[in-house]
Amino acid sequence: MKIAFVVQKIAGRNGGAERVLIETANEMARRGHQVEILAHENRGIGPFYTLEDGVVHRNLFKRPIEHVDKERYKKFERFRDSLPISFPGVRLYKWHLRNGQFIKDLRQYILEQKPDVLVPFMPPAMIASAYATKDIDVPIVASTHNAPEQDYENPERWDPNPVDIQRRRRILERMTRILVLLPKYREWYPSHLHEKIIVVPNPVQQLPESELNAAGRQKRALFVGRMAHVKRPLFMVKVWKRIIDEFPDWSLDFFGGGPLEHDVDRATAAFEFTHPGRLRYRGVTSEISKEYLASSLLCHPAEYEGFPLAVSEALAHGLPVVGFKSCSGLNALVEDGVNGVLVEDGKDEAESIERWVDALRKLLSSDETLARLSKNAPASVASYAPVSVYDQWEEILHGVTEAKERGGARLEAAG
DSSP: OEEEEEOSOOBTOOOHHHHHHHHHHHHHHHTTOEEEEEEOOSOOOOBSSOOOTTEEEEEOSOOOOSHHHHHHHHHHHHHHHHSOSSSHHHHHHHHHHHHHHHHHHHHHHHHHHOOSEEEEBSHHHHHHHHHHTTTOOOOBEEEOOSOHHHHHTOTTTSOOOHHHHHHHHHGGGGOSEEEESSHHHHTTSOGGGGGGEEEOOOOOOOOOHHHHHTOOOOSEEEEESOOSGGGOHHHHHHHHHHHTTTOTTOEEEEEOOSTTHHHHHHHHHTTTTTSTTSEEEOOOOSOHHHHHHTOSEEEEOOSOOSSOHHHHHHHHTTOOEEEETTOTTHHHHOOBTTTEEEEOOOSSHHHHHHHHHHHHHHHHTOHHHHHHHHHHTGGGGGGGOHHHHHHHHHHHHHHHHHHHHTTOOOOOOOO
């Protein structure tokens, strides 16, 4: 089977969705399928995560080579991004400037390479796949990686252009299958789409009990994730600042990169003189499993999630998780008092910080509670073992390609 995974951007990106894409593509290649990952971006580097032999990364963007061409393209990008979206005609023009070439180049690839199935990851690639396959009979298995209200309703999540928001929903009709991360996400979609929707969680690597028992746990909490506003790393700095003197044996380390990494680095560095080694920004690591095994707690104050990899992996490594009760995705994995602690939102940041401080005081003061939550954590994610998740992926992909051969894959083209 020739599988084409489609994503708008993947060069150098170390996010959770990109990791799931790479790992799924690698596994499909190991199972004997012909696999390509298609992107469309003006960057000349490869993916952050390692590709298996046999997985081809193809950037469909025809990158300018000459300096003058690069400068010309930058001017085009500045012009495109400066266009207002308050006028209907302008917003449609701007949408075509942003998406038209991706659609055109993807369509050319489909006509020339004839993949058996397209697997777009996230809305920008879903839109491109829908329009690129107009009048072409190829099944599309859309992989979503957030709570649907974030993907389809939050104007800050993707392109705020009303044209994009409208088409993001419209193209769902064109998908052969829509993969969602959790059962509750299915309910957001219109009822007539439910027959297309399949729950496919992220795979979570399980650890042998002997490895968990041999872990050298330190009194250390972790913050693992993208350094971005939605993850609230600076909020976590403020929380830890409040308890750093009360728990002199405990430390907090931040792992991850992103737009706020310099802010987090500066905020934590300010404590190095008075509290050395107690609050640190550690950057990006390829050996996060070792960090989990050397720690005792994950702090994850994100605003929202789809199926948070850091949370599921921490639980698999025996770390209890503290997070907001309102955080989608996290609140499906963490059960208060069983494998972690769910904190109620305050009416403002100050009250939310106070509630986190109270929760951490209680937790860090009780070795017995930490041990109990830690013991329960791995079993809570055991059902997401990779082999079962990848079996499900392969079954879905075989199903849509076989349906196409029987003449059942064609759906209405996107309008």
